[in-house]
Amino acid sequence: MIKRVETGIPGMDEILHGGIPERNVVLLSGGPGTGKTIFSQQFLWNGLQKGEPGIYVALEEHPVQIRQNMAQFGWDIRPYEDQGMFAMVDAFTAGIGRSREYEKYIVHDLTDLREFIDVLRQAIKDIDAKRVVVDSVTTLYINKPAIARSIILQLKRVLAGTGCTSIFVSQISVGERGFGGPGVEHGVDGIIRLDLDEIDGELKRSLTVWKMRGTSHSMRRHPFDITDKGIIVYANKILKRGGIVEI
Numbered sequence: 171m172i173k174r175v176e177t178g179i180p181g182m183d184e185i186l187h188g189g190i191p192e193r194n195v196v197l198l199s200g201g202p203g204t205g206k207t208i209f210s211q212q213f214l215w216n217g218l219q220k221g222e223p224g225i226y227v228a229l230e231e232h233p234v235q236i237r238q239n240m241a242q243f244g245w246d247i248r249p250y251e252d253q254g255m256f257a258m259v260d261a262f263t264a265g266i267g268r269s270r271e272y273e274k275y276i277v278h279d280l281t282d283l284r285e286f287i288d289v290l291r292q293a294i295k296d297i298d299a300k301r302v303v304v305d306s307v308t309t310l311y312i313n314k315p316a317i318a319r320s321i322i323l324q325l326k327r328v329l330a331g332t333g334c335t336s337i338f339v340s341q342i343s344v345g346e347r348g349f350g351g352p353g354v355e356h357g358v359d360g361i362i363r364l365d366l367d368e369i370d371g372e373l374k375r376s377l378t379v380w381k382m383r384g385t386s387h388s389m390r391r392h393p394f395d396i397t398d399k400g401i402i403v404y405a406n407k408i409l410k411r412g413g414i415v416e417i
């Protein structure tokens with residue numbers, strides 16, 4: 171039987187028929203403000219509640235801001251950092267400013283994938299990580315799409331090799347149909363897409379599991395909400411062009 175990692179996000183494991191198969195690298199793709207960061211932070215937080223150490227690789231936001239934003243949902247990661255169950259990899263500040271004093275894991279040069287991988291590998295080893303989030307992988311290859319696939323595959327090799335189950339956040343434009351480019355989409359084990367669509371003058375959130383190696387899954391577009399406790403997915407509802415219907 172395949173081992174699964176439960177996301178713990180209400181409704182999500184039902185859609186995944188039990189959770190994400192262990193060691194999968196899942197591309198979490200969506201336009202701006204669709205909930206990718208919150209989803210991935212909730213995935214890590216729920217892991218911590220089950221005793222599974224986690225790593226958040228911050229490429230888009232300041233680590234201090236990330237800790238604050240997570241705490242607003244009730245996800246205070248600081249005690250877990252102190253216990254060595256959670257690690258933040260700072261690939262945002264390049265060690266400039268006070269982060270040098272506070273952050274244990276800093277990537278100084280984003281153009282140097284080897285440094286990035288070395289820092290990540292060290293963090294995984296130190297805390298024996300089971301879950302890893304890279305937010306976002308797009309930042310790693312935004313100016314060099316030709317090597318996007320190679321970057322994804324190198325990261326995947328490291329992560330799967332260490333036994334981690336990972337989420338790679340992928341940023342796409344509003345209205346874009348794909349998930350982050352063909353090289354990336356085929357390289358990953360799973361794709362979950364988050365959408366924000368205007369229906370009857372209102373923005374509605376929905377989510378689709380486009381692919382997930384190692385398991386069957388819902389083939390429907392499910393509505394979800396973001397609340398002050400995080401994401402809730404409605405596994406028994408679908409979002410159609412006309413609006414939300416029960417199934």
Ligand SMILES: Nc1ncnc2c1ncn2[C@@H]1O[C@H](COP(=O)(O)OP(=O)(O)OP(=O)(O)O)[C@@H](O)[C@H]1O
Pocket residue numbers: 200201202203204205206207208209341396397398399
């Ligand atoms: N407490 C909350 N209650 C409800 N909705 C919230 C709350 N906090 C944030 N949101 C919603 O979540 C959105 C941000 O989600 P998130 O940062 O996960 O998006 P993202 O997909 O990572 O975006 P980007 O790619 O632009 O960084 C906000 O635009 C807002 O609509």
